[in-house]
Amino acid sequence: MAIIPGMTDLTRPYWEAAREGRLVVQQCPACGRSWHPPLPACPHCHRAGPGWREVAGTGTVYTYTVVRHPTHVALADAIPYVIAIVELTEGPRVVTGITGCDVGDVRAGMPVRVTFSAVTGEVTLPYFEPVA
Numbered sequence: 840m841a842i843i844p845g846m847t848d849l850t851r852p853y854w855e856a857a858r859e860g861r862l863v864v865q866q867c868p869a870c871g872r873s874w875h876p877p878l879p880a881c882p883h884c885h886r887a888g889p890g891w892r893e894v895a896g897t898g899t900v901y902t903y904t905v906v907r908h909p910t911h912v913a914l915a916d917a918i919p920y921v922i923a924i925v926e927l928t929e930g931p932r933v934v935t936g937i938t939g940c941d942v943g944d945v946r947a948g949m950p951v952r953v954t955f956s957a958v959t960g961e962v963t964l965p966y967f968e969p970v971a
């Protein structure tokens with residue numbers, strides 16, 4: 840079971856891309872920098888109205904934690920699981936779950952790639968898995 844994230848006008852392009860199997864982050868048309876999660880203005884130069892760019896979906900585990908106690912009843916059957924910050928190849932860091940391996944095998948610096956899990960007809964969640 841998954842907890843379904845809310846979708847707003849700000850985050851809609853992210854979720855629509857995920858549903859299509861693409862990972863996107865915001866990019867500033869003025870300074871060219873990218874970031875995640877979505878914001879109404881560039882966190883670096885404060886230019887409003889950022890655009891979006893598709894990223895490769897590869898990166899490395901920057902840091903992680905193994906969750907052994909459910910923080911929500913909907914996650915009771917999911918423990919233990921890994922929540923990580925993945926540093927994308929393009930630079931931005933994303934909070935995500937690590938799948939496709941034992942929780943004890945996750946390490947900082949581990950190469951990972953995005954994988955998508957459709958949880959409803961509308962919502963697909965990006966996770967990351969080890970690169971074989």
Ligand SMILES: [Zn+2]
Binds near residue numbers: 867870871881882886
């Ligand atoms: Zn900027």
